[in-house]
Amino acid sequence: MSLRTTPFHPRTAPLSEGQAWRRWAGYVVASSYELSHDREYHAIRNSAALFDVSPLYKYLVTGRDARRLLDHMVTRNVAKAKVGQVLYTPWCDNEGKQIDDGTISVLDEQTFRMTSADPTLRWLHLNASGGGLEVQIQDVSDTTAALSLQGPSSREILQIAAEQDLSKLKYFRLTDATIRGIPVTISRTGYTGDLGYEVWVHASHAVPLWDTLIATGTPYGITPAGMLALDVARIEAGLLLIEVDYFSSRHALIEAQKSSPLELGLGWTVATDKERYNGQAALDAERARGPDWQFTGLTVDWDSLEALYADVGLPPRLPSQAWRTSVPIYDRGGRRQIGYATSGGWSPLLKRYMALAHLGSEHAKPGTEVRMEVTVEHRRKQAQAHVTPLPFFNPERKRA
Amino acid sequence: MKRYDAIVIGGGHNGLVTAAYLARAGKSVLVLERRPRVGGAAVTEEIFPGFKFSMFSYVVSLLRPEIIRDLDLPRHGLHILPLESTVTPMENGDYLAGWADHDETRRELYRHSPRDAEAYDEYGRLMHFMAQAVKPILSMVPPDPTSFAPGDLASLWKLGKHFRGLGAERLHALVKLMTMSSADFLDEWFETDVLKATKSASGIIGTFLGPRSPGTAYVLLHHYMGELDGVFRAWGFAKGGTGAVSEAIASAARSFGAEIRCDAGVSKVMLKNGRAVGVALENGDELRASIIVSSLDPRRTFLQLLESDSLPDEFVGDIKRFKFRGSSGKVNLALDALPSFTCMPGIGRQHRGAFSISPSLEYVERAYDDAKYGEFSRRPYMDIVFPSMIDPGMAPPGKHVMSIFVQYAPYNLNGGWTDAQREAFGDAVVNTVESFAPGFTSHILHRQVITPLDIERITGLSEGNIFAGELALHQLFFLRPAPGWAKFATPVRGFYQCGSGTHPGGGIMGASGRLAAMTILKNGA
Numbered sequence: 037m038s039l040r041t042t043p044f045h046p047r048t049a050p051l052s053e054g055q056a057w058r059r060w061a062g063y064v065v066a067s068s069y070e071l072s073h074d075r076e077y078h079a080i081r082n083s084a085a086l087f088d089v090s091p092l093y094k095y096l097v098t099g100r101d102a103r104r105l106l107d108h109m110v111t112r113n114v115a116k117a118k119v120g121q122v123l124y125t126p127w128c129d130n131e132g133k134q135i136d137d138g139t140i141s142v143l144d145e146q147t148f149r150m151t152s153a154d155p156t157l158r159w160l161h162l163n164a165s166g167g168g169l170e171v172q173i174q175d176v177s178d179t180t181a182a183l184s185l186q187g188p189s190s191r192e193i194l195q196i197a198a199e200q201d202l203s204k205l206k207y208f209r210l211t212d213a214t215i216r217g218i219p220v221t222i223s224r225t226g227y228t229g230d231l232g233y234e235v236w237v238h239a240s241h242a243v244p245l246w247d248t249l250i251a252t253g254t255p256y257g258i259t260p261a262g263m264l265a266l267d268v269a270r271i272e273a274g275l276l277l278i279e280v281d282y283f284s285s286r287h288a289l290i291e292a293q294k295s296s297p298l299e300l301g302l303g304w305t306v307a308t309d310k311e312r313y314n315g316q317a318a319l320d321a322e323r324a325r326g327p328d329w330q331f332t333g334l335t336v337d338w339d340s341l342e343a344l345y346a347d348v349g350l351p352p353r354l355p356s357q358a359w360r361t362s363v364p365i366y367d368r369g370g371r372r373q374i375g376y377a378t379s380g381g382w383s384p385l386l387k388r389y390m391a392l393a394h395l396g397s398e399h400a401k402p403g404t405e406v407r408m409e410v411t412v413e414h415r416r417k418q419a420q421a422h423v424t425p426l427p428f429f430n431p432e433r434k435r436a
Numbered sequence: 437m438k439r440y441d442a443i444v445i446g447g448g449h450n451g452l453v454t455a456a457y458l459a460r461a462g463k464s465v466l467v468l469e470r471r472p473r474v475g476g477a478a479v480t481e482e483i484f485p486g487f488k489f490s491m492f493s494y495v496v497s498l499l500r501p502e503i504i505r506d507l508d509l510p511r512h513g514l515h516i517l518p519l520e521s522t523v524t525p526m527e528n529g530d531y532l533a534g535w536a537d538h539d540e541t542r543r544e545l546y547r548h549s550p551r552d553a554e555a556y557d558e559y560g561r562l563m564h565f566m567a568q569a570v571k572p573i574l575s576m577v578p579p580d581p582t583s584f585a586p587g588d589l590a591s592l593w594k595l596g597k598h599f600r601g602l603g604a605e606r607l608h609a610l611v612k613l614m615t616m617s618s619a620d621f622l623d624e625w626f627e628t629d630v631l632k633a634t635k636s637a638s639g640i641i642g643t644f645l646g647p648r649s650p651g652t653a654y655v656l657l658h659h660y661m662g663e664l665d666g667v668f669r670a671w672g673f674a675k676g677g678t679g680a681v682s683e684a685i686a687s688a689a690r691s692f693g694a695e696i697r698c699d700a701g702v703s704k705v706m707l708k709n710g711r712a713v714g715v716a717l718e719n720g721d722e723l724r725a726s727i728i729v730s731s732l733d734p735r736r737t738f739l740q741l742l743e744s745d746s747l748p749d750e751f752v753g754d755i756k757r758f759k760f761r762g763s764s765g766k767v768n769l770a771l772d773a774l775p776s777f778t779c780m781p782g783i784g785r786q787h788r789g790a791f792s793i794s795p796s797l798e799y800v801e802r803a804y805d806d807a808k809y810g811e812f813s814r815r816p817y818m819d820i821v822f823p824s825m826i827d828p829g830m831a832p833p834g835k836h837v838m839s840i841f842v843q844y845a846p847y848n849l850n851g852g853w854t855d856a857q858r859e860a861f862g863d864a865v866v867n868t869v870e871s872f873a874p875g876f877t878s879h880i881l882h883r884q885v886i887t888p889l890d891i892e893r894i895t896g897l898s899e900g901n902i903f904a905g906e907l908a909l910h911q912l913f914f915l916r917p918a919p920g921w922a923k924f925a926t927p928v929r930g931f932y933q934c935g936s937g938t939h940p941g942g943g944i945m946g947a948s949g950r951l952a953a954m955t956i957l958k959n960g961a
Contacts, residue, residue, distance in 0.1 A: 071537045
């Protein structure tokens with residue numbers, strides 16, 4: 037059997053000019069629709085980009101003890117979460133090493149939707165068993181389709197399309213709504229660090245939902261966009277990606293491949309005000325002694341890069357797409373390796389060459405000068421860079 | 437009374453860049469702008485309710501990456517959006533298109549001439565080398581070739597070495613490029629007339645020259661210089677229009693502590709013992725500063741802000757001879773629907789790029805012929821963009837703004853510009869577009885026609901020259917604006933120039949403003 041297509045495929049397939057598709061959780065989604073992802077990227081920051089994010093794993097967790105189960109499983113405080121709230125959260129093994137990250141939507145007191153990057157059904161069941169919890173777990177990955185509408189015009193477009201008032205919908209909150217008669221859930225969430233929403237819909241309504249959003253959004257510059265554009269935006273937003281920026285502790289083959297949320301810049305998601313949860317003891321101890329690693333931004337100093345290229349008679353050249361390979365980072369002197377970058381790329385908006393990196397904690401202070409390995413005309417060089425706090429881009433409109 | 441370290445006259449983009457750099461270096465700086473808003477010729481105005489226009493300058497070309505970086509302009513709201521395609525409608529209903537994708541462009545060229553399609557890559561390679569050869573000059577204070585001062589000699593030595601390093605073949609090509617007409621230069625490479633017409637049209641912008649006039653070839657380089665900036669892509673459309681570029685620079689300047697005052701026209705620069713000590717405003721106020729910097733064009737900087745007896749006669753003569761000869765106009769339209777062009781019917785991605793009305797070399801040269809004899813072109817060269825297709829915020833949803841850069845519209849029109857002549861010029865523009873996009877006229881909700889006289893009246897640019905003085909070879913580098921005075925200093929102590937009328941000038945580059953600030957700081961302001 038070949039890879040699956042998403043419920044939006046009848047609409048996205050004809051848009052693909054270069055037949056550039058990418059695998060995602062057993063599905064195919066567009067890498068970019070146009071030959072270059074340039075315009076799709078700019079739509080995220082300039083108007084509104086429409087992404088098919090249906091391949092996300094989605095689980096419906098219901099029942100009297102649903103909240104208890106999730107609270108025990110993840111690091112955020114689910115016990116305190118209000119109906120209508122969405123939590124971004126990692127979850128860990130007992131050693132406090134991160135397994136995955138995703139969101140938990142509180143649909144009502146006893147109904148939660150969890151999204152994850154890796155399949156999580158078994159882990160949910162493992163956590164539910166033993167305690168005699170009254171909880172039902174349902175994999176709704178295939179029946180729930182999802183679109184992500186991201187960018188400064190996203191609110192205006194959705195407001196026209198939806199029959200409900202969305203003006204009060206705050207950042208990381210959700211609401212039930214109808215769009216031209218189609219029942220949907222709209223959450224003010226996304227993976228771009230911009231003003232944006234995700235629209236959750238039963239797969240059977242996917243195509244009419246797409247059509248409605250495109251028709252409504254066209255005068256506002258709505259632009260179907262693929263994963264290449266998203267990848268640049270998520271780096272600008274400092275959002276990490278599993279299997280790229282960190283490895284699931286359940287997939288790691290050696291200890292060194294594992295990370296804790298504290299080492300991944302996710303300390304804010306590790307609650308200090310809740311009862312027992314997976315990895316608590318290890319995380320408490322790690323917090324007390326301080327994590328060994330920090331996940332942080334790097335900005336490559338352009339003059340330094342330009343000089344490396346000028347030495348061989350070339351203008352500076354960067355890959356046109358964001359990269360996701362491991363790149364050594366050295367200290368200021370260039371002798372000692374102090375960490376590694378895992379994602380990077382040129383920000384067309386910020387006009388900056390940025391990277392996401394894991395650095396030894398003592399080297400991670402903002403402003404610290406470091407060196408990043410770059411390959412210039414087949415030769416390894418080091419460009420000067422400095423530690424930059426994440427996110428690189430954080431517009432007011434994201435929360436406003 | 438507060439005494440500033442520096443007062444910058446004029447809040448156009450170069451004035452603001454100078455102010456930002458001076459403030460960044462810790463100087464107390466005041467910018468004085470005559471109009472109610474900053475930006476000069478880089479302004480966005482809502483001329484018709486709900487429709488925003490980049491009134492004059494409409495694309496960002498070659499804005500220096502170091503300025504974007506040094507002033508952190510993205511943080512102050514600068515977002516440059518790509519403007520990637522050019523469609524040139526032809527008189528026979530066909531078209532020539534250049535797209536963002538290289539293969540697509542080559543295939544399109546192949547349709548016109550398989551030979552040209554191959555020559556295109558080789559041409560591109562040569563132009564890459566040429567641009568690389570010329571580019572360092574953009575960020576260099578011009579040395580005086582007649583001076584024996586150590587700084588000048590060092591610069592000249594460096595420059596000489598640089599050009600020697602090019603090797604014979606490239607040096608010869610460079611000399612050709614600097615002396616030939618763009619049409620002749622392109623004739624050596626291509627056979628497709630419409631290709632040559634479109635390319636050479638970029639060489640005549642802002643000049644009073646035609647594609648067959650010698651000295652127009654070097655402007656062909658401009659586009660490739662943009663490519664040398666690589667990913668910087670400082671070529672495109674600014675979100676919010678070109679006014680947003682000015683606003684971003686102004687915001688950066690303020691963040692460094694600069695003060696910006698609008699509705700504050702300067703009438704005179706005040707001198708004491710031959711040194712600039714302050715300015716007198718049109719409202720009679722007087723303000724003092726150690727350094728006065730003018731971003732106005734050379735004519736207004738030296739012949740209006742100063743009394744001519746405060747300058748050497750020879751220099752005054754040079755400035756009087758500095759050529760402006762505005763030759764461009766602008767028509768800004770509010771539309772209720774986009775025009776469909778005969779050559780590529782319908783609405784589509786073509787509207788996200790430029791339409792160049794330059795169907796043949798003869799067409800463009802004839803447009804120039806009209807101007808030579810004091811008339812505006814009956815069928816002008818036009819560069820058309822639809823900013824609302826790139827930034828939907830420029831017009832109400834579903835509606836559009838259309839920006840038409842027009843050449844030629846001579847400043848010295850036979851009989852002079854009158855309201856009737858302005859409308860006749862507007863009609864010529866609209867009718868010409870109509871001939872390529874029938875039915876387009878019925879979609880016009882509002883029309884603004886800008887003649888060179890209007891440019892002069894509104895922005896102050898003498899004779900409406902969009903570059904603050906013609907970008908012709910005899911007015912470049914160490915000759916801009918006058919021999920011996922191309923290094924931002926002036927014959928008056930404490931008085932500097934930083935506008936587009938100084939090296940390198942041209943477009944929304946900001947290089948003049950930056951170099952001026954660096955010079956002032958180096959001289960110990």
